Amino acid sequence: MSFPWAKSYEPQHPLMKWMDEKLPIPRLIYNATGPGYPVPRNLNYFWNFGVLAGAALVIQIVTGIVLAMHYAANAGVAFDSVEHIMRDVNAGWFIRYAHMNGASMFFIVVYLHIFRGLYYGSYKAPREMVWLLGVVIFLLMMATAFMGYVLPWGQMSFWGAQVITGFFSAIPAVGEPIRVWLLGGFAPDNAALNRFFSLHYLLPFVIAGVVILHIWALHIPGSNNPTGIDVKDEQDTVPFHPYYTAKDGFGLGIFLLVFVALTFFSPNMLGHADNYIPANPLSTPAHIVPEWYFWPFYAILRAFTFNFLWIDAKLWGVIAMFASIALLFFLPWLDSSPVKSSRYRPLNRIFFWVLVADVLLLGVCGKMPAEQPWVILSQIGAAYYFAHFLVILPIISRIERPLPMPNSITEAVLAKHADKSSASATA
Amino acid sequence: MVRPLGFLVGLGFIVALLCAIVTTPLSNEPQAAHAFHKEARHLPLSSDGLFPHWDKAKLQRGLQVYKEVCSACHSLDHVALRDVAELGYTEGQVKTFAKGFQVPSINPDTGEPATRDGLPSDHFPAPYANEVAARAANNNALPPDLSLITKAREDGKDYVYSLLTGFQNPPANLPKELQPATGLHYNPYFANLNLAMAPPLTDGQVTFADGSPNDVKAMASDVTAFLVWTAEPKLVQRMRVGWAAFLFLSIFSILAYLSYRNIWADKEH
Numbered sequence: 001m002s003f004p005w006a007k008s009y010e011p012q013h014p015l016m017k018w019m020d021e022k023l024p025i026p027r028l029i030y031n032a033t034g035p036g037y038p039v040p041r042n043l044n045y046f047w048n049f050g051v052l053a054g055a056a057l058v059i060q061i062v063t064g065i066v067l068a069m070h071y072a073a074n075a076g077v078a079f080d081s082v083e084h085i086m087r088d089v090n091a092g093w094f095i096r097y098a099h100m101n102g103a104s105m106f107f108i109v110v111y112l113h114i115f116r117g118l119y120y121g122s123y124k125a126p127r128e129m130v131w132l133l134g135v136v137i138f139l140l141m142m143a144t145a146f147m148g149y150v151l152p153w154g155q156m157s158f159w160g161a162q163v164i165t166g167f168f169s170a171i172p173a174v175g176e177p178i179r180v181w182l183l184g185g186f187a188p189d190n191a192a193l194n195r196f197f198s199l200h201y202l203l204p205f206v207i208a209g210v211v212i213l214h215i216w217a218l219h220i221p222g223s224n225n226p227t228g229i230d231v232k233d234e235q236d237t238v239p240f241h242p243y244y245t246a247k248d249g250f251g252l253g254i255f256l257l258v259f260v261a262l263t264f265f266s267p268n269m270l271g272h273a274d275n276y277i278p279a280n281p282l283s284t285p286a287h288i289v290p291e292w293y294f295w296p297f298y299a300i301l302r303a304f305t306f307n308f309l310w311i312d313a314k315l316w317g318v319i320a321m322f323a324s325i326a327l328l329f330f331l332p333w334l335d336s337s338p339v340k341s342s343r344y345r346p347l348n349r350i351f352f353w354v355l356v357a358d359v360l361l362l363g364v365c366g367k368m369p370a371e372q373p374w375v376i377l378s379q380i381g382a383a384y385y386f387a388h389f390l391v392i393l394p395i396i397s398r399i400e401r402p403l404p405m406p407n408s409i410t411e412a413v414l415a416k417h418a419d420k421s422s423a424s425a426t427a
Numbered sequence: 428m429v430r431p432l433g434f435l436v437g438l439g440f441i442v443a444l445l446c447a448i449v450t451t452p453l454s455n456e457p458q459a460a461h462a463f464h465k466e467a468r469h470l471p472l473s474s475d476g477l478f479p480h481w482d483k484a485k486l487q488r489g490l491q492v493y494k495e496v497c498s499a500c501h502s503l504d505h506v507a508l509r510d511v512a513e514l515g516y517t518e519g520q521v522k523t524f525a526k527g528f529q530v531p532s533i534n535p536d537t538g539e540p541a542t543r544d545g546l547p548s549d550h551f552p553a554p555y556a557n558e559v560a561a562r563a564a565n566n567n568a569l570p571p572d573l574s575l576i577t578k579a580r581e582d583g584k585d586y587v588y589s590l591l592t593g594f595q596n597p598p599a600n601l602p603k604e605l606q607p608a609t610g611l612h613y614n615p616y617f618a619n620l621n622l623a624m625a626p627p628l629t630d631g632q633v634t635f636a637d638g639s640p641n642d643v644k645a646m647a648s649d650v651t652a653f654l655v656w657t658a659e660p661k662l663v664q665r666m667r668v669g670w671a672a673f674l675f676l677s678i679f680s681i682l683a684y685l686s687y688r689n690i691w692a693d694k695e696h
């Protein structure tokens with residue numbers, strides 16, 4: 001793995017030499033995030049988001065473990081135990097708000113990370129495995145966040161769990177028994193709350209494991225870059241440390257600034273008022289809405305209102321919602337263009353931005369009640385979403401004529417700087 | 428193989444959605460209640476904004492309104508009696524305040540249910556023993572716990588204030604099916620337009636020791652301010668800590684930026 005010019009670890013201190021012989025963890029770190037990992041010199045700020053997602057995961061695990069020390073997973077007292085954390089536990093309000101908004105920050109960062117990959121073609125060979133593991137992480141995150149949201153046992157917790165587990169009852173014949181088996185009852189209750197808590201505690205560590213595989217898979221070909229051109233020689237790269245540790249340090253500062261602003265100044269902005277009402281199985285909220293990071297998928301789910309062929313509308317919605325994520329597994333093979341970066345793909349660049357607009361539109365539709373015009377907009381938005389990945393992308397990747405590309409990363413960098421200095425010379 | 432299959436799957440979803448589009452009516456069912464529903468009015472409080480503080484005199488008046496009026500029907504489960512020390516009362520005052528409540532207990536000799544004087548460590552006692560009793564006394568409606576009410580409604584404090592000051596006679600053009608049934612009261616800020624709570628406040632109902640105005644608006648504003656505090660007693664502290672963290676991280680980010688520029692100074696990128 002890695003490039004022939006990568007610096008190699010040479011322990012100086014006798015203790016480090018001893019360690020290197022017995023258990024070479026320092027060598028592993030040196031080669032993974034130290035001077036031993038050469039990285040393209042031209043990465044832009046969109047390459048910060050992977051490290052930031054890692055930071056968000058660590059923050060979730062640390063705040064989550066502290067919450068679990070005070071939280072009680074029992075339907076009778078769960079809501080009160082969260083209020084006890086907010087009022088009586090030392091700095092409990094901070095830990096709880098940090099965990100609540102940390103989930104949102106995690107998704108913001110991961111969405112930017114995913115769209116970065118889409119724009120710069122990071123899912124293409126030789127990085128397909130990195131992408132596939134990323135989609136697995138995304139699915140695990142969604143499961144974790146869904147089950148976490150159930151824990152405070154407010155109205156949205158309960159009714160969200162009711163709706164999501166209701167997906168299973170869309171499966172013909174066996175659906176309802178499966179749902180009852182998964183919930184441990186006919187509706188979400190103590191049994192469901194306890195298993196959700198158990199899994200909510202477990203899954204983040206599974207995520208951490210998959211993250212390690214994700215980074216391992218990345219370090220075999222090395223990072224992609226904004227030009228999408230492969231690294232050719234040493235000039236194209238810089239050692240990860242100190243170059244990108246410094247840049248990631250700055251990125252982390254900005255990330256934490258946004259995180260702190262959200263957590264301290266407006267901690268309930270992204271939440272729903274109904275979740276401060278204790279769960280009540282007898283009173284259905286006027287609008288059941290999931291957390292913002294699920295809105296686009298919720299819109300796809302609700303867009304299917306017609307029993308097409310022999311499958312009823314509800315099942316179509318559930319299948320489509322899972323398909324909208326599952327299709328990402330096939331993306332490396334749906335897009336056959338040999339060029340990675342959309343910088344040199346004039347057609348893909350346009351359709352990329354149309355996709356971004358489409359997902360934002362779906363997001364708004366998912367938040368709104370199932371009324372017109374939101375229903376038709378979500379139907380159009382969902383149709384376009386599938387068209388983008390399954391029809392448009394495979395076609396444009398064939399017919400598109402890429403723009404002329406520089407010969408190397410270094411050439412691209414030097415050309416950019418030559419442009420800048422000639423521009424300032426004429427100014 | 429992937430592309431032709433994907434194409435077919437995509438086509439399936441798209442056709443299903445096109446069928447859905449042509450079969451879904453484009454107009455919504457008319458909702459008469461929407462036309463009569465009003466947006467909450469803004470209630471400015473000292474706890475608003477990025478530099479909040481508690482107006483303790485106001486919170487004390489709000490506590491008095493809660494205790495003399497609302498506590499007849501509404502509980503305040505999450506708030507401990509000792510918490511009112513944060514409203515500017517001394518330890519002695521808090522003890523006397525707590526003593527003024529009777530809380531459920533057991534007789535130490537017989538084990539029979541009994542009551543005893545409140546202690547600062549008790550929470551505000553609930554007016555009804557259980558939900559059945561609460562509903563029986565309120566025309567089958569349940570007065571919600573008020574501890575979190577300003578966080579548990581959209582528009583929070585503005586909504587609570589508007590609701591308390593918003594009782595009125597139904598407008599003349601109100602359709603028959605929206606007219607308040609017996610035991611319900613018209614209020615355009617409430618989601619269903621009619622709620623089971625009678626107007627709880629009347630002008631001059633509570634007398635404040637500091638001689639502050641006691642018309643309905645003033646009392647509603649005081650009790651709402653108090654309910655903002657009960658919902659989030661750590662609000663002011665949270666903002667202060669937030670600014671300290673923000674300042675610290677701003678300096679950290681500037682230093683991190685400078686070191687980034689310094690390290691990359693000799694590398695075009």
Ligand code: HEM
Nearest residue numbers: 060061064065067068071096100103145148149151152204
């Ligand atoms: C992948 C990382 C994680 C995500 C995305 C996540 C997400 C969430 C969310 C959305 C909530 C609901 C917050 C609320 O509305 O109050 C929650 C609650 C909770 N989480 Fe996590 N979590 C993660 C990791 C963890 C870990 C590692 C633990 C424990 C070891 C944990 C323990 C808890 C507890 C005890 C609660 C209930 C308390 C509360 O509602 O504030 N979480 N989580």
